[in-house]
Amino acid sequence: LRVEWLKSRARAARFREEVDLLQEEMRRVLSFLAWQADFWRKKAETSSHLYNGPRAGGLAAYAHRQAALRSNLAARFSDMWRPLPHLINEAHASIANARASLPSIDAVNHFN
DSSP states (O other): OHHHHHHHHHHHHHHHHHHHHHHHHHHHHHHHHHHHHHHHHHHHHHHHHHOOTHHHHHHHHHHHHHHHHHHHHHHHHHHHHTTHHHHHHHHHHHHHHHHHHSOOHHHHHHHO
């Protein structure tokens, strides 16, 4: 019984770590997309200084399009992920309540 208790506790710890890693990955994805959008906006601004004529317009249009793609992607991800922190907090609270009602490892030892 003690081995099962320890295995269950280890699984719960791995699950919590995985959730923490996924939250950090989501934060980094949004940050990276914001950085990319800003990078392409700056490229659009500098293209007019480096080139003249239709080439400058084409490069600026391409850079603006890339910036818009990154911004839109970040907005969609942000909308999709918006409810997740609330759900994760609810799950952690539920796990904490369940953990409080479980016997401690010392209580498990008394059963053997």
